[in-house]
Amino acid sequence: MGEENYNLVTYGDSGQADRRRQRLDLVRNCPIPDGELLLNMGLFLVPQTLSRILFMDFLYRQILDVQGIVMDFGCRWGQNALLFTAMRGIYEPFNRLRKVVAFDTFGGFPGISAEDGNSQMMSTGSYSVTEGYEQYLAKLLELQEAECPLEHISKHEICKGDATVEVADYLQRNRETIVALAYFDFDLYEPTKEVLQAIQPRLTRGSVIGFDELNDPDCPGETLAVIEVLGLDRYAIKRFPYNSRTSYLVVE
Numbered sequence: 001m002g003e004e005n006y007n008l009v010t011y012g013d014s015g016q017a018d019r020r021r022q023r024l025d026l027v028r029n030c031p032i033p034d035g036e037l038l039l040n041m042g043l044f045l046v047p048q049t050l051s052r053i054l055f056m057d058f059l060y061r062q063i064l065d066v067q068g069i070v071m072d073f074g075c076r077w078g079q080n081a082l083l084f085t086a087m088r089g090i091y092e093p094f095n096r097l098r099k100v101v102a103f104d105t106f107g108g109f110p111g112i113s114a115e116d117g118n119s120q121m122m123s124t125g126s127y128s129v130t131e132g133y134e135q136y137l138a139k140l141l142e143l144q145e146a147e148c149p150l151e152h153i154s155k156h157e158i159c160k161g162d163a164t165v166e167v168a169d170y171l172q173r174n175r176e177t178i179v180a181l182a183y184f185d186f187d188l189y190e191p192t193k194e195v196l197q198a199i200q201p202r203l204t205r206g207s208v209i210g211f212d213e214l215n216d217p218d219c220p221g222e223t224l225a226v227i228e229v230l231g232l233d234r235y236a237i238k239r240f241p242y243n244s245r246t247s248y249l250v251v252e
């Protein structure tokens with residue numbers, strides 16, 4: 001893939017772009033033979049990516065004794081959904097009820113509200129993906145499940161479309177749903193607010209909600225949505241000390 005601009009905001013120093021280009025070059029020209037390449041993906045993780053993986057692991061380990069499914073809101077390329085699927089295979093390989101459900105338009109931001117401010121990323125279509133990406137992600141999820149026990153039972157779903165519509169539809173189709181872990185990474189006010197409201201009756205004590213952008217001036221709408229739906233004084237909004245931006249709360 002080339003240098004498409006998806007309106008991403010980064011806070012790296014002036015040398016970061018050049019270092020990342022060099023690394024990308026090393027990825028593309030990797031001399032490791034095919035048979036060993038997938039076993040050595042850690043070679044290409046930058047600390048920031050690794051710290052996100054550690055955060056997802058930290059969240060997942062907190063729901064091991066909580067009934068319910070995992071919902072990944074704003075999955076984009078789907079890394080979190082793949083990680084959660086791997087973690088299910090590692091930590092609770094026989095939990096057939098722990099579905100991983102990934103939501104995205106796969107076309108980027110469907111719209112912006114006044115509450116979202118005016119950071120560079122705030123325009124319709126930001127954070128889109130390549131054409132038909134959801135099919136690629138579906139194949140990855142299928143193969144990831146196949147690496148783990150109970151592979152004959154499908155335990156993942158991709159819901160393409162506006163999540164404010166899709167989550168209601170999912171809950172209508174799956175009326176038994178309890179949400180053990182919800183990860184919010186829409187970056188936006190409206191979907192964060194509406195989806196929080198939709199899943200609120202499906203949370204239980206111990207459910208974990210992760211947020212990518214609370215207290216982040218680039219995405220004020222995410223915090224405003226949490227204030228309006230949950231309030232800040234009702235739950236402790238914690239941060240994972242090894243990752244700069246992310247937060248979480250545990251329903252008590």
Ligand SMILES: C[S@@+](CC[C@H](N)C(=O)[O-])C[C@H]1O[C@@H](n2cnc3c(N)ncnc32)[C@H](O)[C@@H]1O
Nearest residue numbers: 074075076104105108109127162163185186191
């Ligand atoms: C910052 S990206 C998510 C990044 C991803 N979670 C990751 O870890 O790489 C924000 C995503 O939210 C999605 N999104 C925003 N509003 C949405 C909505 N109403 N319904 C579905 N997806 C939405 C966008 O399409 C985009 O993929």
